[in-house]
Amino acid sequence: MNQPMKITGTDDEMRAALLDINLPTLLMVMSQFAGDDRYLTEKYRPKPIEVPEGDLFPDDSGGYADELATEIREAAFDLICDLRDNGYELPAPPDLARMKKMMEFSTATPIDDNYCRMLLEETCFVDRDEQWRTELSKHTGGKPVTDFSVIVVGAGMSGICTAVKLKDACINYTILEKNPAVGGTWYENSYPDCGVDTPNHFYSFSFERNPNWSGYFSKRDELYAYFENCTDKFGIRDNIQFETEVTHMRFDEAQNLWTVTVKRADGSAEELTANLVVSAVGQLNRPVIPAFEALAEFKGDTFHSARWRHDIDLTDKKVAVIGTGCSAVQLVPKTADKAAHLTVFQRTPHWISPNRDYYRAVEDGIVWALNHLPLYAEWHRARMIFSFMDTNWPNVPGDPAWPHKERSMNEGNDALREALTGYISEQLGDRQDLMDTCVPDFPVFGKRLIIDNNWYQSMARQDVTLTNSPIVRFHEGGIETGDGKQHEFDVVIFATGFKTNLFLWPMDVVGRTGVSLADQWGDYPRAYKGMLVPHYPNLFCLYGPNTNIVHGGSIIYNIECQVHYMMQCLALMLSRGASRLEIPNAVNDEYNDEVQEISKNLAWGHPGVQSWYKNSDGKVVNNSPFTNLEFWERTHDVEPNRYQLS
Numbered sequence: 001m002n003q004p005m006k007i008t009g010t011d012d013e014m015r016a017a018l019l020d021i022n023l024p025t026l027l028m029v030m031s032q033f034a035g036d037d038r039y040l041t042e043k044y045r046p047k048p049i050e051v052p053e054g055d056l057f058p059d060d061s062g063g064y065a066d067e068l069a070t071e072i073r074e075a076a077f078d079l080i081c082d083l084r085d086n087g088y089e090l091p092a093p094p095d096l097a098r099m100k101k102m103m104e105f106s107t108a109t110p111i112d113d114n115y116c117r118m119l120l121e122e123t124c125f126v127d128r129d130e131q132w133r134t135e136l137s138k139h140t141g142g143k144p145v146t147d148f149s150v151i152v153v154g155a156g157m158s159g160i161c162t163a164v165k166l167k168d169a170c171i172n173y174t175i176l177e178k179n180p181a182v183g184g185t186w187y188e189n190s191y192p193d194c195g196v197d198t199p200n201h202f203y204s205f206s207f208e209r210n211p212n213w214s215g216y217f218s219k220r221d222e223l224y225a226y227f228e229n230c231t232d233k234f235g236i237r238d239n240i241q242f243e244t245e246v247t248h249m250r251f252d253e254a255q256n257l258w259t260v261t262v263k264r265a266d267g268s269a270e271e272l273t274a275n276l277v278v279s280a281v282g283q284l285n286r287p288v289i290p291a292f293e294a295l296a297e298f299k300g301d302t303f304h305s306a307r308w309r310h311d312i313d314l315t316d317k318k319v320a321v322i323g324t325g326c327s328a329v330q331l332v333p334k335t336a337d338k339a340a341h342l343t344v345f346q347r348t349p350h351w352i353s354p355n356r357d358y359y360r361a362v363e364d365g366i367v368w369a370l371n372h373l374p375l376y377a378e379w380h381r382a383r384m385i386f387s388f389m390d391t392n393w394p395n396v397p398g399d400p401a402w403p404h405k406e407r408s409m410n411e412g413n414d415a416l417r418e419a420l421t422g423y424i425s426e427q428l429g430d431r432q433d434l435m436d437t438c439v440p441d442f443p444v445f446g447k448r449l450i451i452d453n454n455w456y457q458s459m460a461r462q463d464v465t466l467t468n469s470p471i472v473r474f475h476e477g478g479i480e481t482g483d484g485k486q487h488e489f490d491v492v493i494f495a496t497g498f499k500t501n502l503f504l505w506p507m508d509v510v511g512r513t514g515v516s517l518a519d520q521w522g523d524y525p526r527a528y529k530g531m532l533v534p535h536y537p538n539l540f541c542l543y544g545p546n547t548n549i550v551h552g553g554s555i556i557y558n559i560e561c562q563v564h565y566m567m568q569c570l571a572l573m574l575s576r577g578a579s580r581l582e583i584p585n586a587v588n589d590e591y592n593d594e595v596q597e598i599s600k601n602l603a604w605g606h607p608g609v610q611s612w613y614k615n616s617d618g619k620v621v622n623n624s625p626f627t628n629l630e631f632w633e634r635t636h637d638v639e640p641n642r643y644q645l646s
Contacts, residue, residue, distance in 0.1 A: 020365025093125035135571035144170035151274035156184020158280035192334035194220040211370035293473035323495030427456035445603035511536040568638040598625035
């Protein structure tokens with residue numbers, strides 16, 4: 001018989017923790033242990049999670065009066081002491097009906113059944129992998145798969161997630177990583193204040209939650225350490241070939257195999273083969289520097305934000321930052337603190353929003369609960385997903401009757417625009433002359449909504465210049481702009497983005513028809529569910545076309561959805577004895593026509609938005625047109641009749 005589990009901690013530690021713990025989340029823990037509805041009565045019902053009028057922040061505290069809050073904490077203290085002193089066994093996970101009842105109570109909001117099904121998986125109350133495990137067992141009988149191999153290109157978050165699931169399925173795999181370490185974007189980007197704009201407790205794998213995040217929005221080093229830890233904890237490091245860059249891939253139709261050519265660190269080339277290839281290279285990994293006239297003439301230092309030069313001291317230097325996207329917004333304030341003078345070259349401003357949790361440390365009591373209080377982490381994640389994931393979606397689609405289509409999508413989008421404009425004015429203080437320069441002319445969510453880290457306060461500094469004047473050319477000492485001014489610089493930093501529309505570039509990927517994928521796609525990359533491409537059998541693209549998220553959520557959530565779907569396809573192949581799986585043209589066209597039709601009426605499809613989300617014809621090729629819930633629905637179950645299996 002298993003020994004009962006116990007909680008560790010003194011009375012004082014637990015009472016101190018209870019002062020930090022979120023009460024609606026705590027009530028869910030108490031309700032699950034109680035096994036009845038005693039804590040789901042009207043008396044304990046929290047206020048809805050919503051943004052108060054005139055504010056920009058959601059309130060998820062529950063809004064309890066002090067007396068009732070004390071009562072809840074005392075009842076919780078008694079429960080925790082009992083679990084500590086007498087031990088416990090985890091109660092049965094909630095079924096769908098119970099999950100729905102508890103979440104609707106906790107959020108004071110009606111919730112769709114499928115939303116609750118998704119939360120059951122995201123909390124691991126339900127094993128989402130059981131679907132493909134059951135199908136795979138038809139082929140394996142629970143034994144390792146010895147006659148099938150997979151090559152995964154990239155050891156960032158997508159590659160790590162894929163490897164964990166392939167290992168679980170006992171399928172042979174190899175990861176090819178061009179860098180000397182894992183982590184992908186979190187290895188490559190190390191600029192000042194580099195961090196995530198999704199809450200960390202959601203920006204993590206559902207199967208590997210980290211209870212010890214130091215902040216609600218942690219910075220690069222902590223994020224990189226998380227992926228390093230995942231690599232070692234799940235034992236996948238030995239399957240990674242580092243400093244190995246894929247240059248070519250070709251599908252051999254006669255053998256139904258991919259031949260993958262790699263370049264090693266010493267410059268040597270080698271060919272590898274696999275039954276299936278997973279591209280986990282991401283979208284933001286190949287920095288781009290525009291072809292500025294006479295750039296080579298500049299005598300100072302230059303580098304891209306994704307290739308930060310830590311050996312260059314910016315102290316008392318005249319520094320230029322070109323770009324005002326997310327990376328620039330993050331790095332500029334700390335760069336301004338060092339530089340003698342900082343000049344920011346802006347093409348278009350972005351909408352930038354405050355977030356009171358951005359630099360907030362996770363309270364000690366929350367850390368204690370995530371580590372020691374059973375079920376708290378599960379309900380914490382469920383409520384965080386609800387609070388953050390699709391909350392902003394109503395502001396994204398266009399209202400056909402809305403009269404101000406030139407500036408906003410609908411009434412809610414316009415109200416958010418007004419709130420953010422007011423915030424900009426407040427932050428600029430005496431520098432109201434910068435308002436026209438700082439307020440975008442496109443709808444909120446037309447581009448990524450960036451979290452403010454004192455950007456506007458930095459723009460208002462006397463030693464910072466923000467200019468919209470275009471760059472005409474470089475010269476030995478700096479930059480000439482369209483207004484005729486000559487700017488002298490010691491260092492120029494390019495925060496100019498990535499080659500986002502060249503999804504697998506610079507790899508040369510050739511399918512069964514002998515056509516390069518770059519030629520087939522041209523300027524319009526298309527893939528079924530963002531993953532599968534006609535004429536390229538047994539190839540899965542993670543974070544491929546039309547899978548990027550803008551309105552809120554976690555890209556890790558999307559990656560898990562895609563990997564889940566890929567594993568189902570793989571299991572389907574093996575269970576049916578197929579060596580090839582391919583999506584037909586007609587199915588792919590139908591899907592992507594739907595994607596484009598929906599995208600036209602979303603904020604990022606707005607005709608006034610020029611961004612890396614679009615191709616040269618104005619088609620949205622990067623962003624998903626679906627809510628995060630709908631993406632989960634569309635990737636949850638494989639459709640065997642849609643594929644060509646042979």
